[in-house]
Amino acid sequence: MLANTHPATRWPTPPVTRSVAPGSVGLVQRQYAHFDSPLHLRSGGTLERFTLAYETYGTLNADRSNAILVCHALSGDAHVAGYHTGHPDEKPGWWDDAVGPGKIFDTDRFFVICSNVIGGCQGSTGPSSPAPDGKPYALRFPMVTVDDMVEAQRRLLDRLGIRKVFAVTGGSMGAMQALQWAVAHPDRVEHVLFLASTPRSSALHIAFNETGRQAIYADPNWNNGDYYGGPAPTRGLAVARMAAHITYMSEASLEHKFGRNLQDHETLPYTLAEPEFAVESYLAYQGRKFVERFDANSYLYITKAIDYFDIGADYGSLRAALERTQCAFLVVSFTSDWLYTAQQALDLVEPLRELGRPVEHHHIEAPFGHDSFLVEVDLMTPVVGGYLSRAWTSRCE
Amino acid sequence: MLANTHPATRWPTPPVTRSVAPGSVGLVQRQYAHFDSPLHLRSGGTLERFTLAYETYGTLNADRSNAILVCHALSGDAHVAGYHTGHPDEKPGWWDDAVGPGKIFDTDRFFVICSNVIGGCQGSTGPSSPAPDGKPYALRFPMVTVDDMVEAQRRLLDRLGIRKVFAVTGGSMGAMQALQWAVAHPDRVEHVLFLASTPRSSALHIAFNETGRQAIYADPNWNNGDYYGGPAPTRGLAVARMAAHITYMSEASLEHKFGRNLQDHETLPYTLAEPEFAVESYLAYQGRKFVERFDANSYLYITKAIDYFDIGADYGSLRAALERTQCAFLVVSFTSDWLYTAQQALDLVEPLRELGRPVEHHHIEAPFGHDSFLVEVDLMTPVVGGYLSRAWTSRCE
Numbered sequence: 001m002l003a004n005t006h007p008a009t010r011w012p013t014p015p016v017t018r019s020v021a022p023g024s025v026g027l028v029q030r031q032y033a034h035f036d037s038p039l040h041l042r043s044g045g046t047l048e049r050f051t052l053a054y055e056t057y058g059t060l061n062a063d064r065s066n067a068i069l070v071c072h073a074l075s076g077d078a079h080v081a082g083y084h085t086g087h088p089d090e091k092p093g094w095w096d097d098a099v100g101p102g103k104i105f106d107t108d109r110f111f112v113i114c115s116n117v118i119g120g121c122q123g124s125t126g127p128s129s130p131a132p133d134g135k136p137y138a139l140r141f142p143m144v145t146v147d148d149m150v151e152a153q154r155r156l157l158d159r160l161g162i163r164k165v166f167a168v169t170g171g172s173m174g175a176m177q178a179l180q181w182a183v184a185h186p187d188r189v190e191h192v193l194f195l196a197s198t199p200r201s202s203a204l205h206i207a208f209n210e211t212g213r214q215a216i217y218a219d220p221n222w223n224n225g226d227y228y229g230g231p232a233p234t235r236g237l238a239v240a241r242m243a244a245h246i247t248y249m250s251e252a253s254l255e256h257k258f259g260r261n262l263q264d265h266e267t268l269p270y271t272l273a274e275p276e277f278a279v280e281s282y283l284a285y286q287g288r289k290f291v292e293r294f295d296a297n298s299y300l301y302i303t304k305a306i307d308y309f310d311i312g313a314d315y316g317s318l319r320a321a322l323e324r325t326q327c328a329f330l331v332v333s334f335t336s337d338w339l340y341t342a343q344q345a346l347d348l349v350e351p352l353r354e355l356g357r358p359v360e361h362h363h364i365e366a367p368f369g370h371d372s373f374l375v376e377v378d379l380m381t382p383v384v385g386g387y388l389s390r391a392w393t394s395r396c397e
Numbered sequence: 398m399l400a401n402t403h404p405a406t407r408w409p410t411p412p413v414t415r416s417v418a419p420g421s422v423g424l425v426q427r428q429y430a431h432f433d434s435p436l437h438l439r440s441g442g443t444l445e446r447f448t449l450a451y452e453t454y455g456t457l458n459a460d461r462s463n464a465i466l467v468c469h470a471l472s473g474d475a476h477v478a479g480y481h482t483g484h485p486d487e488k489p490g491w492w493d494d495a496v497g498p499g500k501i502f503d504t505d506r507f508f509v510i511c512s513n514v515i516g517g518c519q520g521s522t523g524p525s526s527p528a529p530d531g532k533p534y535a536l537r538f539p540m541v542t543v544d545d546m547v548e549a550q551r552r553l554l555d556r557l558g559i560r561k562v563f564a565v566t567g568g569s570m571g572a573m574q575a576l577q578w579a580v581a582h583p584d585r586v587e588h589v590l591f592l593a594s595t596p597r598s599s600a601l602h603i604a605f606n607e608t609g610r611q612a613i614y615a616d617p618n619w620n621n622g623d624y625y626g627g628p629a630p631t632r633g634l635a636v637a638r639m640a641a642h643i644t645y646m647s648e649a650s651l652e653h654k655f656g657r658n659l660q661d662h663e664t665l666p667y668t669l670a671e672p673e674f675a676v677e678s679y680l681a682y683q684g685r686k687f688v689e690r691f692d693a694n695s696y697l698y699i700t701k702a703i704d705y706f707d708i709g710a711d712y713g714s715l716r717a718a719l720e721r722t723q724c725a726f727l728v729v730s731f732t733s734d735w736l737y738t739a740q741q742a743l744d745l746v747e748p749l750r751e752l753g754r755p756v757e758h759h760h761i762e763a764p765f766g767h768d769s770f771l772v773e774v775d776l777m778t779p780v781v782g783g784y785l786s787r788a789w790t791s792r793c794e
Binding site: 042043044045139143200201202203204206207208210211213214215217218219220225235236238239242243246251254255257258259260268270271272275276277279280283284287300304307308310338341 | 439441600611615635636672674701738
């Protein structure tokens with residue numbers, strides 16, 4: 001059953017108290033799709049039923065050929081663009097700069113879909129969701145993989161009546177899903193827009209993810225995952241987020257943004273009791289903000305899914321996996337992204353070229369590290385927006 | 398009072414059960430120097446008395462001109478080389494590859510000294526030491542800076558009767574101390590060998606250090622620093638160490654050493670209950686090993702000292718600080734060190750050159766990240782050993 005609304009509905013923008021910026025999709029609603037047939041997971045586990053939270057922007061065209069599936073990264077959710085309440089303090093969706101009328105993902109042309117991943121905590125079924133016995137799954141939730149995330153999305157697209165997407169895209173773990181789509185369902189994807197990611201999580205990814213998990217395990221409130229209804233392991237999760245957040249920035253962007261600026265002091269107070277440097281205060285803020293919206297168990301499961309990602313592993317080799325693809329690729333990497341390096345982008349680009357697949361690779365000079373795919377929308381506009389525009393035009397000629 | 402031994406004593410090597418590798422300094426003893434006059438600290442605090450633990454290797458020559466002061470990094474201690482017990486399982490000092498007869502710091506030629514920093518936990522006075530009231534200082538210990546570490550070392554050199562060192566050296570925080578020596582006591586240093594470091598801790602350093610501190614604060618056993626006699630905050634400290642340890646390696650060295658190798662499994666077990674990847678097991682081991690030997694409060698204090706380090710801050714500018722120096726400099730950076738970057742080395746080298754100071758800079762191609770200064774001894778031998786040898790020879794001509 002598809003809840004709430006017809007998928008092609010473009011939500012009208014009612015009068016709101018805020019002034020919505022030009023190019024905004026305006027007010028949007030989170031929608032839910034409930035699935036009652038089992039989802040058999042790569043880990044051997046099964047979800048007998050599950051729900052996906054999703055949002056859509058723009059209008060599905062008559063031949064259902066203008067869909068773009070956006071896949072979110074570790075800490076993202078289905079709320080890509082627009083506003084939920086219209087409250088003046090409300091922040092828009094996580095990629096609002098990129099999704100809307102006239103933007104990179106132009107909702108005047110495309111029907112954009114994003115669903116919260118399975119294992120998540122923003123409306124889709126995850127460890128904080130009730131298990132069949134009515135209690136939260138907690139660690140009874142089966143381990144999930146990027147493959148499983150994509151399989152759940154496939155069911156959503158079937159439900160929405162979309163056989164083939166014009167493009168599937170995302171940054172970081174979102175790009176992993178996009179690549180998985182192209183390999184697992186080659187006949188359902190025309191273009192993959194692969195941003196700031198890798199075909200295979202590196203030892204460095206795993207190391208940072210594991211450090212974050214250990215910070216959560218070390219929080220006594222974590223209680224082996226069984227904390228729902230009691231205090232959550234927010235201190236551990238905040239530490240995990242702080243470490244991860246550093247990896248999303250770059251040495252240069254941290255230096256530019258904070259340098260050695262002091263926080264609320266003219267001279268060094270020499271104390272452990274409060275943040276002394278602005279960058280400390282910023283990290284503490286990032287940690288606090290994150291724990292308000294994210295479930296610690298979801299963090300464990302989703303970081304594991306990232307660690308597991310190795311697109312070649314299930315097909316014998318990377319080349320064998322990529323040989324299955326039938327789509328065109330745009331691969332974007334950023335010079336200052338030290339988490340998902342230029343080499344990792346090439347690890348995808350080179351075999352695709354050898355296989356004769358259409359592939360464009362852009363290594364964009366950008367100082368903001370891994371987060372560039374979120375914040376460097378101006379730099380991405382000619383590359384990603386231009387690619388999409390050319391691809392759409394040539395398709396319609 | 399200088400404890401235990403005359404400083405110039407070369408400890409004889411008694412028969413041991415282990416076969417000591419050629420080039421080892423053999424069995425050594427930790428020595429202690431107790432100081433009864435107050436140490437006034439940059440933070441405004443005072444230590445009425447303090448102790449430095451130190452070791453020496455080689456023999457001080459007649460005119461006391463062959464001393465090399467080695468300064469240790471965050472997690473180091475005075476035990477640079479040789480063995481304490483001779484037990485077959487004992488590991489040698491932390492820079493044993495570099496310090497010994499015929500090695501980079503050739504103990505046939507030089508008298509090598511290293512003391513544990515003030516604030517440390519390996520024999521020198523720090524937060525785990527008894528305060529005048531007999532109870533551990535814990536957070537009553539005053540905040541310390543690199544400047545304070547050097548001032549404590551200065552007293553030790555006075556005690557040892559060494560007016561001027563031929564060289565002062567170290568990597569990372571050790572190099573910060575070496576640079577501080579050259580600026581604070583320009584007439585007491587002939588050469589600074591500055592390895593894998595910076596004249597000014599960056600926002601990235603502070604960010605990672607703060608993440609580690611927050612992991613310790615989040616451990617309920619930390620108890621606002623008051624845990625001596627009870628369970629120590631080992632889980633928090635282990636997480637801090639894991640995050641830091643990653644920053645000491647490089648993406649390439651982690652990939653080379655571990656890649657996606659599994660730990661004790663042929664196929665992925667898909668579990669949160671145990672390490673799945675070898676790199677996870679390695680980090681856990683690093684965490685466990687560290688908490689056996691390191692005090693969490695010392696970790697807080699020493700990381701703060703690193704954060705505070707900005708050699709120009711106390712002198713108006715970097716140039717004004719460096720203008721005080723009278724020594725020659727060897728600056729070494731490593732291509733894969735992303736914590737202490739090539740640019741940070743240049744931030745020291747360029748103003749030194751402008752000031753006409755003798756300075757050699759080598760940017761060494763090495764894959765092991767920041768840890769290169771510890772593990773790439775073969776690569777450092779021609780550069781650092783060669784520099785020292787030339788400098789010593791020209792001095793004696």
